[in-house]
Amino acid sequence: MLLAYQISNILRVIAFDEQETPSRILHRLDDVFHELHAGPMTTVIVARLEPLPQGGRLLRWASAGHLPPLLVTPDHRSRYLHADTGPPLGVDPELPRPDHEEALPAGATVLLHSDGLVEDRAHALDDGMRRAADIAARHATEPLPRLCDALLGHGQDAFDDDVALLAARLTT
Template structure:
């Protein structure tokens, strides 16, 4: 172990470094040990003992050394894969913004990569502050998975920020303009997107005006432990036809209520339908309606056994505080 080179011993009992065996250990006579290594990194040692037809030979040593080399490569690849997985996940998280502090709103967001490789994709969320102190919540999901989807996601999210700030209202116009620009510059990548403005309301709540491009509806959770999806008119996803009109929707969010925007990874599962997943998520949200917002978001992500998701999850939550 101190000298990582192949070692052959014909009689272990007579070796000068022999100190005997622990109680109950089978007695061994011959030994062949080789290091498991890749270049200068040693991951362990492979030992064989008591060859049936006599001492170990040069040929045995060559074969076992090759096996240990293959094991070392497998271990090295596994470690490189784990480092790559962590790096890509960190890259994805760095593309997502930190939540700003906005008056009258509490904001919380979560990103959970797919448990299936690659752990990087096209889901995102975003919040910007428009003029007049009007928050704009945004989120979406680029079709596909992997680095290409993450690249397109970065392009769309950055472009959406600029267009939302420039166009400001209504949300349908923001999505239409985004679709037009994407067609001109990038050939119209397919993506679902949701844009929602939270304007002050007279009763202390917020008037949410939103538009969907093929995205799941917002989930409204009220302080009386009621939760329901705000099903409304939904436009086509981005990348289909930028010339078609897009609908706007509105709903008053009462004080102490929470609106959740999320991608389909939160509700999709091979064992059930999309409707089943949405119903289950709504039940969890209702049960945790009055808990601190971080606890509510965590509960939504831990409802899966072993926190297994077959697609990325982007979750954005906004609670009306006054």
């Protein structure tokens, strides 16, 4: 857990200092991570919401081996934004991690989560991701705390791994 806390703090400083694309921020984070902690690997996703001139937002993200963002729309549809993830941190800081973008409509919700939310020993990862997407779609228009509670509630306090969940809903 300490390593995750350190990575989070380093990431905040780099993102603030560089104000670059998500892939550039990940590249710099991997450089620092490699110098400080050569050896362990971890997954990370860096995402940013930017306003679009015609309304809505643009989601820009880059991933270091992390699960994709989950997009939930007000019409109760959900889908993972599958894209090339690139390697986890700690593999090779020189390997590329491409940037991705998706225009999001007003009312859409973006969910970022750790694999602990969707993994369990009894089912395939794809089954867990599908289950999370279905739960999110059913609760698409509920307040964010209720949507998050529904996602966290499906594990009945018995997740096999740590769970992190970040939700953002676009109001304009």
